[in-house]
Amino acid sequence: MAVLDIDTEVKSFLKITGATYDTLITQLILNVTNQIENYCQQPIIARTVQVTDMQVDLINNKLILLPYSNPVSIVSLQYKSYELGETLETIDSDYYEIVIRGNVYFLILELADNSTWAPENYIYNVYVEVGWALASVPEEVNQVAVEMVVSLFQQSTYGENRFEKSTINENLGGAALNTVYSSSLNRWKDILDKYRRMTL
Amino acid sequence: MTIEQYAQQVAQFVNHIRIYYKSEIIEPMGDLLNAEVENNMRTGGKYLAQTSPGSYFQTRKMPFGKIGDRSGKLSRSLIPGQKGNIFKQTITDKKISVNYGTKLKYAYYNEFGANIPANEGSKKFFWFAYFKTGIEYYKNLALAMIGGTTLRIKPRPFFEPGINEFYNKDLMILLDSFIKLVKRKLF
Numbered sequence: 111m112a113v114l115d116i117d118t119e120v121k122s123f124l125k126i127t128g129a130t131y132d133t134l135i136t137q138l139i140l141n142v143t144n145q146i147e148n149y150c151q152q153p154i155i156a157r158t159v160q161v162t163d164m165q166v167d168l169i170n171n172k173l174i175l176l177p178y179s180n181p182v183s184i185v186s187l188q189y190k191s192y193e194l195g196e197t198l199e200t201i202d203s204d205y206y207e208i209v210i211r212g213n214v215y216f217l218i219l220e221l222a223d224n225s226t227w228a229p230e231n232y233i234y235n236v237y238v239e240v241g242w243a244l245a246s247v248p249e250e251v252n253q254v255a256v257e258m259v260v261s262l263f264q265q266s267t268y269g270e271n272r273f274e275k276s277t278i279n280e281n282l283g284g285a286a287l288n289t290v291y292s293s294s295l296n297r298w299k300d301i302l303d304k305y306r307r308m309t310l
Numbered sequence: 311m312t313i314e315q316y317a318q319q320v321a322q323f324v325n326h327i328r329i330y331y332k333s334e335i336i337e338p339m340g341d342l343l344n345a346e347v348e349n350n351m352r353t354g355g356k357y358l359a360q361t362s363p364g365s366y367f368q369t370r371k372m373p374f375g376k377i378g379d380r381s382g383k384l385s386r387s388l389i390p391g392q393k394g395n396i397f398k399q400t401i402t403d404k405k406i407s408v409n410y411g412t413k414l415k416y417a418y419y420n421e422f423g424a425n426i427p428a429n430e431g432s433k434k435f436f437w438f439a440y441f442k443t444g445i446e447y448y449k450n451l452a453l454a455m456i457g458g459t460t461l462r463i464k465p466r467p468f469f470e471p472g473i474n475e476f477y478n479k480d481l482m483i484l485l486d487s488f489i490k491l492v493k494r495k496l497f
Contacts (some may be wrong), residue, residue: 165433165434165437173438173441175441195457211440211441211444211449212444212446214440214449237354309453
């Protein structure tokens with residue numbers, strides 16, 4: 111899933127009309143999305159993932175820490191118990207809720223009245239949807255993605271031809287294009303650091 | 311001029327040099343050392359990341375906030391004359407040495423970092439405390455745990471870089487103003 115809309119966010123920025131460069135730009139957007147998500151180690155565009163490194167047993171298995179800092183919603187929650195053997199039991203959404211502290215998401219099991227959570231039960235499968243819908247991705251993440259795509263496009267043969275500056279090494283603000291990309295990397299990382307997954 | 315008069319003039323000259331040295335170098339030195347170190351504390355120390363054993367580079371950003379912004383005890387202990395401060399000059403015929411520092415033990419942990427043994431229970435406690443209180447301090451402690459066995463405090467050198475900045479920048483200015491004063495007053 112791409113983090114940017116090709117027409118409204120990239121082509122308008124590059125002042126490109128027509129479909130000549132669409133394939134390349136689409137590829138670059140996917141590439142940039144992957145780069146951003148790999149750096150952040152969590153989805154930016156909402157998708158369902160299985161939580162593998164949650165911190166459980168904070169209070170008798172009833173408070174679970176999710177390692178994501180982007181918006182999280184529970185898709186399904188299953189537990190296993192010795193009584194039920196290998197059978198996985200799904201917990202109804204009435205019995206849990208997500209509580210946010212800062213940008214940390216905690217999952218709390220709230221069992222029905224008079225019921226107790228047996229210590230031998232343990233949470234087995236947690237599937238969550240992490241990230242934003244395309245339209246509501248934070249502005250600063252969007253801006254980083256646009257800058258990355260534009261910078262990569264300018265470096266391509268198409269970009270150089272389009273600006274008719276293929277023979278000139280310094281063709282963007284007096285600096286070589288690859289220098290522009292590498293010098294912006296730290297700034298992009300500083301912005302994206304806020305959206306990185308926690309290492310538990 | 312008799313020899314006695316000449317010797318008296320030399321003694322007066324040396325005495326003047328001592329007075330100027332104290333007023334132009336020693337007295338401002340404590341304040342300048344404090345200013346340079348304090349400056350590093352405000353920016354959260356010169357945070358270093360270890361790339362390989364014995365090899366460090368300065369990262370682009372400070373991971374945590376300011377150093378010594380909780381009680382202010384560390385900041386105060388770096389001001390000459392305040393409690394916990396060390397500022398001592400020793401002047402001999404050939405050598406002048408200045409000792410400057412703090413007596414607070416936790417300054418060491420900020421400067422050099424530390425690995426403190428802890429257990430999985432501590433980590434859970436920190437997360438639970440963060441859940442209950444929402445205080446960022448507990449979250450940072452929980453995230454500083456490595457594999458549930460060690461609480462790692464990252465080095466945030468603020469003292470040594472401050473001293474280096476003093477050596478490279480301020481000391482020359484002090485010496486320069488001292489020499490100018492001596493030239494103006496005595497020659």
